[in-house]
Amino acid sequence: MNKKIKSLIQYAIILALVVFLVWWSLASIKPDQWPLIKHSLTHANYWLLVPVVVALLASHLSRAIRWKILMEPLGYKPRLSNTYMAVLIGYMANLAVPRLGEVLKCTVLARYEKVPADKMVGTIVAERAFDLVCLVIVMVITIITQTDLIGDFLYGMMTDTFGSKTQSISISRILILVGILAALAAGAIFIFKKFSHVGFIRKIRKVIDGIWQGLTSVRLVKKKGWFIFHSLFIWAMYLMSVQIGMYALTETAGFGIKASMAVLFSGSIAMIITPSGIGAYPILVSKTMKLYGLNEAYGQAFGWLLWTVQFFQMLLCGVVALILLPWLNKQKDDHEITSGNRHQDHQPGNSKATDSPVEAAQ
Numbered sequence: 406m407n408k409k410i411k412s413l414i415q416y417a418i419i420l421a422l423v424v425f426l427v428w429w430s431l432a433s434i435k436p437d438q439w440p441l442i443k444h445s446l447t448h449a450n451y452w453l454l455v456p457v458v459v460a461l462l463a464s465h466l467s468r469a470i471r472w473k474i475l476m477e478p479l480g481y482k483p484r485l486s487n488t489y490m491a492v493l494i495g496y497m498a499n500l501a502v503p504r505l506g507e508v509l510k511c512t513v514l515a516r517y518e519k520v521p522a523d524k525m526v527g528t529i530v531a532e533r534a535f536d537l538v539c540l541v542i543v544m545v546i547t548i549i550t551q552t553d554l555i556g557d558f559l560y561g562m563m564t565d566t567f568g569s570k571t572q573s574i575s576i577s578r579i580l581i582l583v584g585i586l587a588a589l590a591a592g593a594i595f596i597f598k599k600f601s602h603v604g605f606i607r608k609i610r611k612v613i614d615g616i617w618q619g620l621t622s623v624r625l626v627k628k629k630g631w632f633i634f635h636s637l638f639i640w641a642m643y644l645m646s647v648q649i650g651m652y653a654l655t656e657t658a659g660f661g662i663k664a665s666m667a668v669l670f671s672g673s674i675a676m677i678i679t680p681s682g683i684g685a686y687p688i689l690v691s692k693t694m695k696l697y698g699l700n701e702a703y704g705q706a707f708g709w710l711l712w713t714v715q716f717f718q719m720l721l722c723g724v725v726a727l728i729l730l731p732w733l734n735k736q737k738d739d740h741e742i743t744s745g746n747r748h749q750d751h752q753p754g755n756s757k758a759t760d761s762p763v764e765a766a767q
Contacts, residue, residue, distance in 0.1 A: 427684035429688065430684050430687050434705055438705070439702075446706050446710065453653040457649050457650050461715065465722075467639050470488075472492065474626055475528040475632070476525065476528055477628070479524055491514040497719050497727075499719075500681050500723075511525045511526070531623070536636075539640045540670070540673050551663050551667070555696075648662060650710065653710065657694070672689065675688070681719065686708055686712040687708030687709045
């Protein structure tokens with residue numbers, strides 16, 4: 406099949422999924438919930454959204470610094486301003502097409518810096534691999550620190566799925582599930598080895614190998630401590646943006662860092678499912694907050710508020726970056742040319758530098 410046709414089909418499927426999730430998110434709101442959502446958003450403290458945006462911009466700056474650290478072993482040291490602008494433009498591009506931002510930020514940086522775009526593919530894989538690790542860490546911390554709440558939730562799911570007639574969890578059913586999972590794992594290993602020549606299998610293995618190479622590439626990084634610091638700082642800023650967002654609504658202001666951690670995890674999953682989480686983000690955030698006893702209508706309001714802030718932050722900052730990037734580089738280039746001319750004028754042997762005082766007076 407033609408690559409263009411395959412790409413169009415993929416984008417059509419993604420668009421259809423986005424439209425469905427947006428429709429589902431709005432259709433799931435009951436008529437009596439709309440007044441609650443309107444009341445919640447009308448009385449929100451929108452000034453608190455300013456530090457939310459600041460936290461997000463700080464995370465993007467930290468991401469740009471981490472990207473520079475990954476490029477250093479390759480022998481490239483692009484300017485931080487250009488790297489930061491490229492990151493912002495990449496986020497904006499992801500609003501329209503998934504993964505486009507990863508390609509675009511490499512090409513944008515390559516245009517203004519002496520960094521080949523194809524050489525940066527490995528750094529993008531490394532970034533995504535460590536983001537995946539951080540997401541898993543968020544999940545583990547959320548579960549460990551909230552064993553009662555999440556444990557009861559998981560127990561209820563297991564009871565519904567594997568419960569016996571007495572509503573207790575059937576050990577035999579769990580053993581059957583474990584056996585099925587073990588068989589699936591063994592089957593997957595066999596398929597990867599036996600059919601490694603098949604194109605589809607090769608692509609899956611390539612993705613897995615890429616993630617592994619990204620994780621192991623940190624050994625080449627010279628500033629390992631700073632790399633780990635920025636990886637944690639990025640997610641700390643994400644968490645802070647959620648927590649400050651909680652304070653913006655009266656109905657969510659009383660929830661602490663544990664609820665914010667759970668929202669960060671579910672919201673991140675939504676960002677993976679659809680482009681920038683459109684449609685999926687409010688749904689998953691609402692379902693998450695429902696575990697903490699929040700009315701589903703207020704959960705929807707909170708989810709849409711957080712998603713809207715992130716969407717317009719990425720859109721507006723990306724547009725500003727597109728405008729500023731050529732202007733900043735023109736200013737720097739002009740400054741470098743002027744500095745070079747001044748340096749040349751003062752070189753030994755230059756007539757202007759060697760004129761005698763008498764000649765100068767004349």
